[in-house]
Amino acid sequence: MRYHCYYVYILLCSDESYYIGMTNSLERRLKEHHEGVNSSCYTWARRPLMLKYSEAYQFVGDAIAREKQMKRWSRKKKEALINGDIEELKQLAKKRNA
Numbered sequence: 805m806r807y808h809c810y811y812v813y814i815l816l817c818s819d820e821s822y823y824i825g826m827t828n829s830l831e832r833r834l835k836e837h838h839e840g841v842n843s844s845c846y847t848w849a850r851r852p853l854m855l856k857y858s859e860a861y862q863f864v865g866d867a868i869a870r871e872k873q874m875k876r877w878s879r880k881k882k883e884a885l886i887n888g889d890i891e892e893l894k895q896l897a898k899k900r901n902a
Contacts, residue, residue, distance in 0.1 A: 810867035812874065813858040814886060817850035822882055826871040830858060857886045 811830040815823040815837065823846055827833035834855060837847050847853055861867040874882065884892035 808862060808864070810861045810864050811858050812861070812867050812870045814856045814874070814882060815847060816854045816856045817847055818852055819850050821850065822856075822879065823847050823850070823853070824871055824874050824882075826867050828864075 808828065810826060810828050811833075812824070812826050813830060813833075815825070817823055823837075825833065834853075836842070837845070837853050838851065840848050840851060842848060859867075859870065861870065874885070877885075878896065881893060881896045884890075884896060
């Protein structure tokens with residue numbers, strides 16, 4: 805059985821916004837973002853871009869669920885994840901659920 809890998813990633817755009825995406829080839833997808841392959845893509849007019857974070861998953865369903873979860877997060881929560889600040893992530897999650 806062949807092992808598959810799916811990635812969820814966060815890009816920092818030139819306008820300081822974040823873009824969250826999912827792909828089965830991080831290298832290829834980043835190249836597409838940087839080259840501006842699709843003019844209707846959110847990142848097209850927001851280049852240059854910087855990869856700030858990525859996670860790998862074996863199952864596509866897990867990657868899709870994580871992408872959807874992260875897209876609902878506040879900017880502060882995304883930045884806590886990018887910075888590896890797990891305690892801040894926990895605090896922000898508590899505030900939201902309160």
